[in-house]
Amino acid sequence: DREQNKLPLYMNEISERRLYTPLQLQEKLEGMDGQASAFYKRLGESCARNRVSVDIVMHTSAKPMAFLDIATLGEVCRATTGDFLWIRAPQWREQLLEELCRPVLSYHGVDAVFKVRCSNGLEVKSYFDSTAPGLCISGGIVGSPELELSNVQPSTTIAVELEHRVGGLPQNVSRVYLQAALLYTTPDGRRRVRVSTLALGKAKSPQDVLRSTDFASTISLIARRTAGSLRKSADGETTLSSARVELVDQLCNILACYRLKSGEAFSAPPAQLLLPSKLQLLPLFVSCYNKNLLRASVPTKGASRSSIPTPSADERAYKFFLSSAAIPGCSMLLAHPNIFAVDSLDNGAGEWVVPTLAGVRSEMEQSSYHAHIQLPQSVNPSIACLKDHKVYLIDDGITLYCYVGRDVPAELRTELIESDVDRGCWISSSSDAGNSLQRLVWQLRTFTNVSGGSESTVRPTYPSTIVVISHGSHRDPFDNTIMKLMVDDSMGGERDYSDFLVGVHKSVRKLVDNRVIR
Secondary structure, eight states, X not given: OTTTTHHHHHHOHHHHHHHTSOGGGOXXXXXXXXXXXXXXXXXXXXXXXXTOOOOEEEEOOSSOXXXXXXXXXXXXXXXXXXXXXXXXXXXXXXXXXXXXXXXXXXXXXXXXXXXXXXOTTEEEEEOOTTTSSSEEEOOTTTSOXXXXXXXXXXXOOOOOEEEEOTTOSOTTOSEXXXXXXXXXXXXXXXXXXXXXXXXXXXXXXXXXXXXXXXHHHHHHHHHHHHHHHHHHOOSSSXXXXXXXXXXXXXXXXXXXXXXXXXXXXXXXXTTSOXXXXXXXXXXXXXXHHHXXXXXXXXXXXXXXXXXXXXXXXXXXXXXXXXXXXXXXXXXXXXXXXXXXXXXXXXXXXXXXXXXXXXXXXXXXXXXXXXOEXXXXXXXXXXGGXXXXXXXXXXXXXXXXXXXXXXXXXXXXXXXXXXXXXXXXXXXXXXSHHHHHHHHHHHHHHTTTOOSSSSSOOSSSSXXXXXXXXXXXXXXXXXXXXXXXXXXXXXXXXXXXXXXHHHHHHHHHHHHHHHTOXX
16 A cells, blocks of 8 residues: 555655656556556546546645545546646635636537647657646557547647658748647537647747747746656656756756857857846746755654655645646746735735727737736745745745735734634735735736636636745744745755856856767
């Protein structure tokens, strides 16, 4: 049983790695693990074959001591294009209701088939099968593979890896064409085909590739590839430490290639770390991803040696599941949280803003101008930036934390927070300051709204709001969670961001001097 002797397993990275790896992806299992692997594999295949989508909702305490095996349960959801939701907030009713309403209110399709075709010179290499939803069907030697999906929603995201055919692109063409076709059944039973065709210019130099790179898509692919290699590697090929090293090596190779292949970068002083204009935040993403999702598990500060370290295998598996299914626009948020100081809102923060349409002519431009809530200035995720006399709203992509410093005046705390012995704490709706904070929460929840419903978004989950009142110690589970979100600082053996950039610069200079790009 995987729960037997769970504490020693949690304390050992090699053993713990198996705990955040789905049983369905492991081989040579015996006993109860082998039986469970066969059961869940048959369940996923049977549901996918019969176009049944499995959604799992799990409600536990903030830090459950039991091992939940979220990795295995999440794999069933992935194979059947379902969702996995883990609710740990004390105020759980709102989140559960919204998650149940989301598939009902949003437009969706069932019994879908997805296929990508390319023009001459290109072909589909893979659909990132370890993280792609649904069942991948090979297209043979000539045709491209296709995905069979039980259902599709606005938040369904599929990563496709392309490669050059033998001989490369034809010399007499200046553009390449990609076509994605989605066959699905609408909620009223009609069969529909949606086809999207994209024409791209052929790059003439590596500089063209770097100038046209989409940052959000790049980091989304990096996150999926890393999570996929860890989930599939159950026999020691890939560990957390090797994944961190590989991620940094990828970053250094990209920057070294930019230095060698770009004329402006090549002639720049070697003491300067140069970044492509479209990838300015790539080092920040790599640093934060290593600390947030790939950091080694360590005992919780102030806890006994028998306590489960943080992050636990279940927490890591849940983040891997979400990062593998998130849209590109959410990938950075899952690694680097947004923090806003909300104790004294000024410059219109927390209020409705209606943009003016002066000078806007096209209908497309007008459609992008809509009323929204003005957000306050963000704060760097560092312990040095968190003041004890302030209140912060922290968004890590999964949960919204209202963090109240230990020295916040009692008047302000009463104005922002309401509490009850049975229900705990929540944001007040009976004061002006509380209403402004509620509007900020609403805006963060709906910042990428593309589907119907009151607050349905393309975030991986509907973020619950948790009020955390600091007491100057890390014994509170959510207080400790917030400290682990300070990804600009050094943690888990990883350097802070400034020292990380220094190390990356040294590695890049070494690669450039040796003219070595792996």
